[in-house]
Amino acid sequence: MNPLLAHIVDDDEAIRDALTWLLRTRNVASRTWSSAEEFLAAWQPDFHGCVVLDIRMREMSGLECFDVLLERGNNMPVIFLTGHGDVPMAVGALKKGAFDFLEKPFDDNALVDVVIRAVESDARRMASQEAQATMSSRLAQLTPREIEVMHLVLTGKFNKVIADELNISMRTVEVHRSRVFEKMGVRSAVELAQLLAPGRD
Amino acid sequence: MNPLLAHIVDDDEAIRDALTWLLRTRNVASRTWSSAEEFLAAWQPDFHGCVVLDIRMREMSGLECFDVLLERGNNMPVIFLTGHGDVPMAVGALKKGAFDFLEKPFDDNALVDVVIRAVESDARRMASQEAQATMSSRLAQLTPREIEVMHLVLTGKFNKVIADELNISMRTVEVHRSRVFEKMGVRSAVELAQLLAPGRD
DNA sequence: TTCCACACTGCGGATGACCACAATTGCTGC
DNA sequence: GCAGCAATTGTGGTCATCCGCAGTGTGGAA
Numbered sequence: 465m466n467p468l469l470a471h472i473v474d475d476d477e478a479i480r481d482a483l484t485w486l487l488r489t490r491n492v493a494s495r496t497w498s499s500a501e502e503f504l505a506a507w508q509p510d511f512h513g514c515v516v517l518d519i520r521m522r523e524m525s526g527l528e529c530f531d532v533l534l535e536r537g538n539n540m541p542v543i544f545l546t547g548h549g550d551v552p553m554a555v556g557a558l559k560k561g562a563f564d565f566l567e568k569p570f571d572d573n574a575l576v577d578v579v580i581r582a583v584e585s586d587a588r589r590m591a592s593q594e595a596q597a598t599m600s601s602r603l604a605q606l607t608p609r610e611i612e613v614m615h616l617v618l619t620g621k622f623n624k625v626i627a628d629e630l631n632i633s634m635r636t637v638e639v640h641r642s643r644v645f646e647k648m649g650v651r652s653a654v655e656l657a658q659l660l661a662p663g664r665d
Numbered sequence: 666m667n668p669l670l671a672h673i674v675d676d677d678e679a680i681r682d683a684l685t686w687l688l689r690t691r692n693v694a695s696r697t698w699s700s701a702e703e704f705l706a707a708w709q710p711d712f713h714g715c716v717v718l719d720i721r722m723r724e725m726s727g728l729e730c731f732d733v734l735l736e737r738g739n740n741m742p743v744i745f746l747t748g749h750g751d752v753p754m755a756v757g758a759l760k761k762g763a764f765d766f767l768e769k770p771f772d773d774n775a776l777v778d779v780v781i782r783a784v785e786s787d788a789r790r791m792a793s794q795e796a797q798a799t800m801s802s803r804l805a806q807l808t809p810r811e812i813e814v815m816h817l818v819l820t821g822k823f824n825k826v827i828a829d830e831l832n833i834s835m836r837t838v839e840v841h842r843s844r845v846f847e848k849m850g851v852r853s854a855v856e857l858a859q860l861l862a863p864g865r866d
Numbered sequence: 867t868t869c870c871a872c873a874c875t876g877c878g879g880a881t882g883a884c885c886a887c888a889a890t891t892g893c894t895g896c
Numbered sequence: 897g898c899a900g901c902a903a904t905t906g907t908g909g910t911c912a913t914c915c916g917c918a919g920t921g922t923g924g925a926a
Contacts, residue, residue, distance in 0.1 A: 551747075551755045555766045558759045565756045607872065620855035622912070636874050638914070654854045655821035661862030808902060823882070837904050839884065 468492040468583045469513030473503045473529065474545070475521040483516065483575070490576050492583060500529035507533070511540060512590055514563065514582035516575075519546040519553075527557065534560065539589060541582035545570065599659065605647045613640040617653050618660065669693040669784045670714030674704045674730065675746070676722040684717065684776075691777050693784060701730035708734070712741060713791055715764065715783035717776075720747040720754070728758065735761065740790060742783035746771065800860065806848045814841040818854050819861070 470487055474480050475498050484494040497503035500517075501524055515533070519526035530542055541563035546553070554565040563582045566575060606614065616626040623641065627634040641653075650656045671688055675681050676699050685695040698704035701718075702725055716734070720727035731743055742764035747754070755766040764783045767776060807815065817827040824842065828835045851857045 546752075549752050551750050551752060551766065551768050554752045554755050555759065558756065559765070564760070565752065567752050609873065618855060618859065620851070620853040620859070624912080632873085633875050634912095635876065639874080642914070650821070652821040654819060654858050657855050657858035657862065658819065658821070661858065810903065825882080833903085834905055835882095836906065840904080843884070 468580070468587075470494045470579050470583065471503065471511065471513060471515045471540070472496045473500060473515065473521075473526070474518040475499055476518070479518070479545075486572055486576055487579060490580060492576075492579060500524035500526065500532075504529060504532055507536070507538070509537065511538070512586055514541045514543060514579060514586055516543050516545060516579065519544055520548060527553070530557065530560065530562065539586070539593075541585055543575075543578055543582055545575075602648050606644060610640050610644050610647070613637055614644045614648075614656070617641055617644070618657055620653075669781070669788075671695045671780050671784065672704065672712065672714060672716045672741070673697045674701060674716065674722075674727070675719040676700055677719070680719070680746075687773055687777055688780060691781060693777075693780060701725035701727065701733075705730060705733055708737070708739070710738065712739070713787055715742045715744060715780060715787055717744050717746060717780065720745055721749060728754070731758065731761065731763065740787070740794070742786055744776075744779055744783055746776075803849050807845060811841050811845050811848070814838060815845045815849075815857070818842055818845070819858055821854075 468491060470483075470492055472480050472483050472494050474483075474496075477498070480496040480498070484496060487494050497506065500521060503515075504524075515538075517526040517529060526544055526546075530544075533540075533542065542561075543563050544554075544557055544565045545568060546565070547568040549565065549567055557565050563585070564578045566578065603611070612630065613626060616629065621629075623634050623637045627637045630637070645651060645653075645656065648656055648659065650659060669692065671684075671693055673681050673684050673695050675684075675697075678699070681697040681699070685697060688695050698707065701722060704716075705725075716739075718727040718730060727745060727747075731745075734741075734743065743762075744764050745755075745758055745766045746769060747766070748769040750766065750768055758766050764786070765779045767779065804812070813831065814827060817830065822830075824835050824838045828838045831838070846852060846854075846857065849857055849860065851860060
């Protein structure tokens with residue numbers, strides 16, 4: 465259903481092939497690109513899995529490619545490979561959010577383990593992001609006034625108080641409140657609060 | 666009120682003094698130790714600020730010291746300094762949660778900037794941890810039955826339904842519910858949900 | 867102009883939440 | 897045994913919520 469997938473960006477065909485083969489034996493599919501430019505041209509916001517990125521490549525380097533991905537809002541974990549890395553480079557990459565930073569020659573199993581952790585991490589991210597997308601689409605259905613009322617409801621205020629603050633009648637607040645519950649698919653203010661505040665219990 | 670504080674662990678007195686002086690000019694206080702052992706012996710769970718940790722020291726290394734801190738549940742950001750670090754060492758430290766990893770010779774201003782970011786980050790952590798501690802102490806005051814009822818209340822169920830599920834009368838549920846609100850310092854189920862689900866809006 | 871979404875309001879009733887008053891049972895510790 | 901806490905239940909009343917029914921007004925789209 466959700467195939468594990470690694471995006472391999474390296475200008476060395478031997479590395480690409482070796483990695484692809486290695487990952488296949490561990491049940492992870494691969495897509496390969498021979499340059500950062502090529503990968504970036506193909507990249508879409510809905511890409512999932514992880515990125516294995518060689519640092520030293522002709523033209524655009526892996527680090528530059530990473531920066532572009534960050535600008536574009538990429539969410540996939542990025543694993544760097546390098547033969548000539550130094551400490552500041554590794555530190556900088558990790559602090560920017562890279563998933564890992566491995567030096568060549570690397571242990572095959574170690575790399576595959578890292579890739580698997582990365583794709584699994586991405587799968588978890590996708591799952592939580594999906595729930596969030598549902599929320600956003602529901603919130604988008606609310607009228608401005610409904611959103612306003614919803615926020616006040618979420619503070620635990622009585623309808624009477626909300627009515628006073630908005631200078632409208634209690635009945636109107638009730639109507640908005642009811643519509644909010646209906647559109648958000650909940651049956652009480654508590655459920656709404658839980659929905660808008662995930663990760664609990 | 667909350668003095669910015671750096672814990673400097675380095676067996677080179679010249680470095681300790683230089684760092685202390687540098688930080689003082691930027692309004693950050695320092696405490697210094699000449700070995701990891703000495704620092705660990707003094708360490709208390711309520712230490713705050715940040716740790717500046719040299720990696721190569723006689724006896725216990727900075728990395729070993731870091732591991733001990735992690736076991737003990739240290740929360741302070743740890744900044745590593747090293748003259749002979751390598752990439753795997755830096756990557757390992759950062760993935761374990763180190764705040765930064767700097768190579769000597771380092772730029773004075775850069776280090777001070779990092780330290781300041783670290784102590785500020787710790788101050789934020791302390792603030793949120795404090796709120797969480799308040800929560801925990803309040804939750805600790807609840808009886809088992811009250812906690813049980815609270816969880817059901819937080820699902821948005823009616824008192825009647827909760828009563829059925831626990832095989833008790835509605836009146837009893839009301840009493841527990843009321844005590845929960847009282848002990849948790851809230852006035853409605855929505856406020857309770859907000860309290861137990863921070864970081865929203 | 868007609869239709870429609872949105873905001874607004876009132877009335878009255880059913881249901882749920884909350885509370886003061888009052889009380890019983892069981893267990894723990896002095 | 898008695899004090900104290902936790903859990904339990906009932907009565908009766910007040911306040912809040914929820915909802916159907918009914919209606920007004922406004923601004924934008926067809």
